[in-house]
Amino acid sequence: MPGQQWQSTPQERQAAYQRATLTAKEAAEVLGISYWLVLELVKRKKIPAIHAGSRVLFRLESLNKWLDEQEQGSLRQEPERGKLRVVGQ
Incomplete structure (x- = not known):
């Protein structure tokens, strides 16, 4: 659902921070924006992302x-x- 924030448990957040990469949902939570906005920023190439399949x-x-x-x-x-600037004086 657009605009809806994904909520994770503290344990899930801690595990995500220890991994090398985050999912789009985890990135949205870290950034404090919606999952859908993260995907839109990726589509527009406005945010650094790794495409793996x-x-x-x-x-x-x-x-x-x-x-x-x-x-x-x-x-x-x-x-x-x-x-305006004066030229030649």
Whole structure:
């Protein structure tokens, strides 16, 4: 169901963090977004993912790096637009 969050037990989360990869449902929980949004981001190639046959897997380290990049991108200042500069003076 779109927008519905997948819930895991603390034991399942701990086991997921100890594995080399996470499933899309586990990645959604780590990121705090829906499973469906994770799949959409993968489809648009906006999030780092590993395709293993029909499965989509994620490395926790890659997700953390991606989060850092998203955070830094939100802090970038846009250059001022519309200001004219005087040329030749």
